[in-house]
C-alpha cells in the first residue's frame with residue numbers, strides 16, 4: 001500500500017512512554033499513537049499525519065525486518081525495530097552477568113538479528129585475562145568478540161567498530177557501567193547535542209538517560225547506517241519465546257536437535273536426550289543449559 005498524499009513517512013528516533021519522535025527527512029515531529037497503542041518501537045518506519053506544526057499522529061507502521069523485545073509475565077516491551085546487528089557491551093569491570101549476555105543472544109537468535117560482543121576497558125589489564133576467558137565462551141559459540149578501550153584507546157576503538165557499523169542498523173545494549181555511553185559518544189561525536197534536542201522535543205525533562213534513541217551514521221557507499229542506544233538494563237525477560245523457539249535460539253543445541261529419543265523431548269530430564277548427553281559430555285556449557293531450563297519455565301508463566 002502506498003502512502004496517501006496527506007501521509008508523511010519517517011523513522012522513529014526516540015521513544016519515551018507513549019511519546020515518540022519521528023524523523024521525517026530531517027524534520028523532527030512529536031508523535032502519538034491512536035488510542036492507547038504502544039506497539040511502536042525506535043527504528044520503526046511509520047506513516048504519520050501532521051496535526052500541528054511539530055506534531056503528528058502515527059497511522060501505520062511499515063512492515064518490520066526484525067523486532068527485538070523483552071517481556072515479563074504480564075507484558076512485552078519493544079526494544080527496537082528493523083535492526084540488523086546487536087552489540088552486547090561487556091567490560092573487565094564492573095563484572096558482567098552471563099545470564100544477561102546469554103538472554104540478549106537468545107533474543108537475537110529468536111528475532112533473526114546478528115549478535116556481537118564488545119569487551120570494553122581492556123586497559124584494566126589485571127582483570128583482562130579473566131574477562132577474556134569469559135568472553136571466549138561466547139566466541140566458541142560463534143559470536144564475534146571485539147576488544148576495545150573507549151577511554152585509553154579511543155582512535156583504535158573507532159577503527160575497530162566503524163566497519164562493523166557501516167551500512168547496518170545496530171543496537172548497543174549492556175548493563176550499567178560497561179561503557180556503552182562512552183562508546184556511543186566516540187562513534188557519534190554530536191550525541192550529547194542530539195540527546196538534548198530529543199529530550200527537549202519529547203519534553204522528558206531531566207529523565208534524559210531513560211529513553212531509547214536512534215542516531216544516524218554518515219552514509220557509506222550510499223548506505224545509511226544507524227545506532228540505537230538503549231538504557232542500561234538489569235533484567236532481560238523472555239517470557240514471550242515459545243518452547244520451539246527456545247531450543248532453536250540456543251545455537252549450540254543445533255547439532256543435537258532431532259537426536260533425542262522422544263520427538264517432543266524438552267531436554268530437561270528425559271531419558272536418551274541428545275542435548276542432556278552433550279551437557280554431560282561437556283560439549284554444551286552447563287550454564288547455558290540451565291538458562292534454557294529457566295527460560296522454558298518463564299515461557300510457561302505468561303499471562304497474556
Ligand SMILES: Nc1nc2c(ncn2[C@@H]2O[C@H](COP(=O)(O)OP(=O)(O)OP(=O)(O)O)[C@@H](O)[C@H]2O)c(=O)[nH]1
Nearest residue numbers: 121149150151152175176177178179180181182232
Ligand atoms: N578504565 C576504563 N574505564 C572506562 C572505559 N570506558 C568507560 N569507562 C568508564 O566506565 C564508567 C561507565 O562508563 P559509561 O560510558 O557511563 O557506561 P554506561 O555503560 O553507559 O553506563 P550507564 O550510563 O550507567 O548505562 C565511566 O566512569 C567511564 O569513564 C575504558 O575503556 N576504560
Ligand SMILES: [Zn+2]
Nearest residue numbers: 260265267273
Ligand atoms: Zn532432548
